[in-house]
Amino acid sequence: MDFKLSDEQRMLEETVGRLVRDTYTFDARNKILESEQGFSTDMWNQFAELGLLGVPFSEEAGGFNGGGPELMVVAEGFGRGLVVEPYLATVVLSGVLIDKLGDDAQKEQWLAAIIGGETRFALAAYEPRGRYDHTVVETSAKKDGDGYVISGEKAVVLHGDSADQLVVIARTGGDADARDGLSAFIVDANADGVTRKGYATIDGLHAAEITLSNVKVGGDALLGEEGKAIDALEATLDLGLITLCAEAAGAMEVACDQTLEYIKERQQFGVPIGKFQALQHRMVEMRMELEKVRSITMLAACSLDAPADLRKKRISAAKAQVGKSGRKVAEEAIQLFGGMGMMEETPVSHYAKRIVMIDHWFGDREYHLGILETLIDVDDHAA
Amino acid sequence: MDINYTPEESAFRDEVRAFLNDKLPADISRKVKEHKRLGKEDTVRWQKILNEQGWLALHWPKEHGGTGWSPIQKHIFEEECAEAGAPTVLPFGVNMVAPVIIKFGTQEQKDYYLPRILRSDDWWCQGYSEPGAGSDLASLKTRAVREGDHYIVNGQKTWTTLGQHANMIFCLVRTDPDAKKQEGISFLLIDMEKSEGITVRPLITLDGEHEVNEVFFDNVKVPVENLVGEENKGWTCAKYLLTFERTGIAGVGSSKAALAHLKQVAREQQVNGKPLIEEPHFRARLADVEMELMSLEMTNLRTVAAAEAGGVPGAESSFLKIMGTELRQEITDLFRRAAGPHALPFLPEELEGDFEGPYVGPEFAASVASRYFNFRKLSIFGGSNEIQKNIISKMILGL
Numbered sequence: 131m132d133f134k135l136s137d138e139q140r141m142l143e144e145t146v147g148r149l150v151r152d153t154y155t156f157d158a159r160n161k162i163l164e165s166e167q168g169f170s171t172d173m174w175n176q177f178a179e180l181g182l183l184g185v186p187f188s189e190e191a192g193g194f195n196g197g198g199p200e201l202m203v204v205a206e207g208f209g210r211g212l213v214v215e216p217y218l219a220t221v222v223l224s225g226v227l228i229d230k231l232g233d234d235a236q237k238e239q240w241l242a243a244i245i246g247g248e249t250r251f252a253l254a255a256y257e258p259r260g261r262y263d264h265t266v267v268e269t270s271a272k273k274d275g276d277g278y279v280i281s282g283e284k285a286v287v288l289h290g291d292s293a294d295q296l297v298v299i300a301r302t303g304g305d306a307d308a309r310d311g312l313s314a315f316i317v318d319a320n321a322d323g324v325t326r327k328g329y330a331t332i333d334g335l336h337a338a339e340i341t342l343s344n345v346k347v348g349g350d351a352l353l354g355e356e357g358k359a360i361d362a363l364e365a366t367l368d369l370g371l372i373t374l375c376a377e378a379a380g381a382m383e384v385a386c387d388q389t390l391e392y393i394k395e396r397q398q399f400g401v402p403i404g405k406f407q408a409l410q411h412r413m414v415e416m417r418m419e420l421e422k423v424r425s426i427t428m429l430a431a432c433s434l435d436a437p438a439d440l441r442k443k444r445i446s447a448a449k450a451q452v453g454k455s456g457r458k459v460a461e462e463a464i465q466l467f468g469g470m471g472m473m474e475e476t477p478v479s480h481y482a483k484r485i486v487m488i489d490h491w492f493g494d495r496e497y498h499l500g501i502l503e504t505l506i507d508v509d510d511h512a513a
Numbered sequence: 514m515d516i517n518y519t520p521e522e523s524a525f526r527d528e529v530r531a532f533l534n535d536k537l538p539a540d541i542s543r544k545v546k547e548h549k550r551l552g553k554e555d556t557v558r559w560q561k562i563l564n565e566q567g568w569l570a571l572h573w574p575k576e577h578g579g580t581g582w583s584p585i586q587k588h589i590f591e592e593e594c595a596e597a598g599a600p601t602v603l604p605f606g607v608n609m610v611a612p613v614i615i616k617f618g619t620q621e622q623k624d625y626y627l628p629r630i631l632r633s634d635d636w637w638c639q640g641y642s643e644p645g646a647g648s649d650l651a652s653l654k655t656r657a658v659r660e661g662d663h664y665i666v667n668g669q670k671t672w673t674t675l676g677q678h679a680n681m682i683f684c685l686v687r688t689d690p691d692a693k694k695q696e697g698i699s700f701l702l703i704d705m706e707k708s709e710g711i712t713v714r715p716l717i718t719l720d721g722e723h724e725v726n727e728v729f730f731d732n733v734k735v736p737v738e739n740l741v742g743e744e745n746k747g748w749t750c751a752k753y754l755l756t757f758e759r760t761g762i763a764g765v766g767s768s769k770a771a772l773a774h775l776k777q778v779a780r781e782q783q784v785n786g787k788p789l790i791e792e793p794h795f796r797a798r799l800a801d802v803e804m805e806l807m808s809l810e811m812t813n814l815r816t817v818a819a820a821e822a823g824g825v826p827g828a829e830s831s832f833l834k835i836m837g838t839e840l841r842q843e844i845t846d847l848f849r850r851a852a853g854p855h856a857l858p859f860l861p862e863e864l865e866g867d868f869e870g871p872y873v874g875p876e877f878a879a880s881v882a883s884r885y886f887n888f889r890k891l892s893i894f895g896g897s898n899e900i901q902k903n904i905i906s907k908m909i910l911g912l
């Protein structure tokens with residue numbers, strides 16, 4: 131076992147760290163939040179220049195050949211700055227799925243466009259009825275000559291409002307909740323029949339409700355084999371979960387640091403409030419929750435090559451831990467700041483919002499505990 | 514021991530219910546139940562209806578226009594109001610400054626202010642906290658210097674709830690900077706409309722709402738008649754007021770109403786083709802909240818019953834503040850969980866009373882995340898929960 135980052139991983143960490151520290155200040159971020167698209171194209175171009183948009187892709191595709199730990203390092207850095215650009219949506223959720231399922235032509239076309247920063251994607255997988263369950267897919271794709279006609283509704287599609295292209299998960303066979311029969315298609319976000327209701331989310335991101343009505347796509351829009359997308363989809367979503375957990379770890383770290391700094395400075399009753407043991411212990415508990423999240427995220431990030439059951443067990447455990455620990459850290463941070471913690475002008479309130487709401491993306495604590503419960507008997511040392 | 518309501522108490526409940534059924538405007542209760550934004554007009558309209566019935570001033574003695582109700586009656590009333598979706602009465606006038614005026618004010622002050630409070634002529638706000646004086650309220654710095662028949666007030670108050678609508682503010686000000694901190698404070702009533710030198714600036718909370726303000730005083734002239742109680746004895750008024758601030762703090766009525774709504778939502782939301790209420794994790798947490806609520810309700814009733822003779826509870830109200838606020842916060846946590854991914858969309862327009870839809874997610878989901886974050890305030894204001902624990906340690910446990 132070795133917990134040290136490799137030289138390459140450290141370089142990646144430094145690159146992201148410098149970018150966030152130097153350019154992603156609280157004020158700069160607030161300006162970005164106010165913009166209509168909700169993220170900065172300039173920032174996106176910088177990600178491209180620094181090679182960040184290629185982290186999980188193979189070197190042949192022009193990427194960095196990174197895996198779980200590399201994405202973890204990047205996402206932690208983003209979490210520290212509460213970065214709102216559509217990295218998860220484009221690079222991780224869509225790019226990785228294209229990489230896993232696409233043929234050479236598709237990869238060449240789309241991965242190059244992602245890595246270069248020219249095209250942004252969103253993964254339209256979850257549906258209103260399924261909530262956090264990606265297997266509940268009622269959106270259908272019916273054969274139509276060489277191509278398909280897609281119809282259905284997608285809920286809370288992360289960055290679906292600004293994406294140029296969508297990866298749509300649709301059913302080409304099987305019952306509404308079946309694992310078999312799911313296919314992935316690339317759909318132009320502005321195609322006829324695609325309607326998007328975009329909005330900001332309370333944690334500073336953007337999303338959309340997307341309706342597809344009789345959207346026609348060619349045969350070359352299908353990624354991989356018809357009806358066989360589930361394994362690749364789940365492996366991709368797992369990578370997305372790792373990214374989210376790492377982002378939570380980064381954000382929790384800053385929330386803890388800012389709270390610590392505040393209780394050392396804020397004076398009441400003639401002393402810094404950090405002198406009150408009641409608050410010292412609370413601060414210690416926050417730090418413990420942070421350490422748990424850091425640790426379990428590492429475990430999850432290093433489990434991508436484990437057998438599927440073990441991988442899922444660890445990743446669901448990590449996401450559930452983030453839900454539990456994140457709530458605690460966020461609530462305590464606000465509480466220890468007192469009235470200041472309630473203010474929009476106080477950075478820690480933005481961290482608190484992001485940390486709590488990460489629980490609502492791709493399965494909350496209860497959802498992932500439910501998965502974990504089905505996997506208790508999977509031997510944790512199998513790997 | 515008999516935990517059942519007496520026939521008189523049950524009859525009282527029926528009377529309250531009939532009144533609410535009859536007089537609570539449907540447009541207002543709809544907003545309350547659907548967690549839409551309430552305007553000043555909504556609150557004032559409801560307060561006038563309550564006043565007409567003689568039911569506005571729950572905690573005043575009868576001779577000043579109070580109800581003279583027993584604590585149990587007040588409890589029943591609050592519970593019924595919450596269930597019916599009545600808006601919360603603005604506490605600053607009727608439940609905070611009025612008891613202070615009744616106890617410490619001059620006859621002129623009583624004659625002038627109390628009827629105005631009953632008629633909702635004035636919108637009051639509370640000028641206690643300052644940037645440097647939150648939990649340590651007695652360290653406040655806003656200065657009032659006597660000059661002839663006026664005080665000249667300079668300084669800043671903050672977190673002033675709904676001060677943007679207010680024409681009156683009651684303030685704690687320092688009149689003797691040399692005395693021990695609690696001993697140089699006075700209680701002043703300040704007219705925000707007629708006085709010059711007052712600036713109110715909005716503070717936006719993390720849910721994007723304008724609920725609190727900063728209030729600046731720059732050489733504001735306040736007539737000496739606006740002093741309540743003796744000069745430098747304001748701390749006595751302040752503490753007396755805080756005991757009133759904590760009545761009803763348990764929020765049993767509103768937690769009951771919120772829990773009922775939550776259950777209804779959980780019956781309607783589907784997870785895996787089954788109602789959310791049947792999902793084991795969610796159901797276990799609902800059961801836990803039920804348990805806590807039963808304990809809280811009984812603790813609340815025991816506390817108010819024990820205080821029946823004395824009017825308001827003492828340090829025991831600190832237990833109620835902590836238990837009550839933690840429970841209300843827990844319920845908002847469950848609401849956001851019930852909404853699932855649709856807790857994420859942040860669409861403030863969906864919280865307007867006249868919003869017609871369509872909603873992006875289920876209708877109830879529109880407010881849940883905002884409310885969850887907004888309700889973090891409950892454990893911060895009115896004496897933070899840590900301060901309440903310090904009070905219990907000292908006053909009840911003798912530590």
Ligand SMILES: Cc1cc2nc3c(=O)[nH]c(=O)nc-3n(C[C@H](O)[C@H](O)[C@H](O)COP(=O)(O)OP(=O)(O)OC[C@H]3O[C@@H](n4cnc5c(N)ncnc54)[C@H](O)[C@@H]3O)c2cc1C
Pocket residue numbers: 407
């Ligand atoms: C099963 C067992 C095995 C032990 N084995 C060993 C051993 O091998 N070697 C050895 O040297 N000792 C041993 N101890 C002793 C142990 O270290 C002491 O019990 C411990 O240090 C607490 O001291 P105390 O019992 O005097 O309690 P106290 O110090 O009187 O503490 C009583 C309570 O007050 C709390 N408290 C005390 N000070 C503070 C503070 N400043 N802030 C907040 N809370 C505080 C404590 O946490 C505790 O809850 C053992 C004790 C037990 C129970």
Ligand SMILES: Cc1cc2nc3c(=O)[nH]c(=O)nc-3n(C[C@H](O)[C@H](O)[C@H](O)COP(=O)(O)OP(=O)(O)OC[C@H]3O[C@@H](n4cnc5c(N)ncnc54)[C@H](O)[C@@H]3O)c2cc1C
Pocket residue numbers: 396398399403406408409465466467468469470472638639640641642643644646647648649671672673674675725890893894895896897898899900903
């Ligand atoms: C939404 C909102 C509305 C408000 N409305 C009003 C209003 O209308 N009028 C008004 O006057 N005020 C109002 N307040 C202010 C409120 O009363 C203060 O926020 C509160 O008293 C806490 O003070 P503070 O914010 O300065 O926090 P601080 O006092 O700085 O406290 C920060 C943290 O330290 C803890 N702490 C402080 N001292 C101790 C101690 N001795 N031991 C242990 N822990 C301690 C606190 O519990 C808190 O967790 C409002 C506040 C909010 C958030």
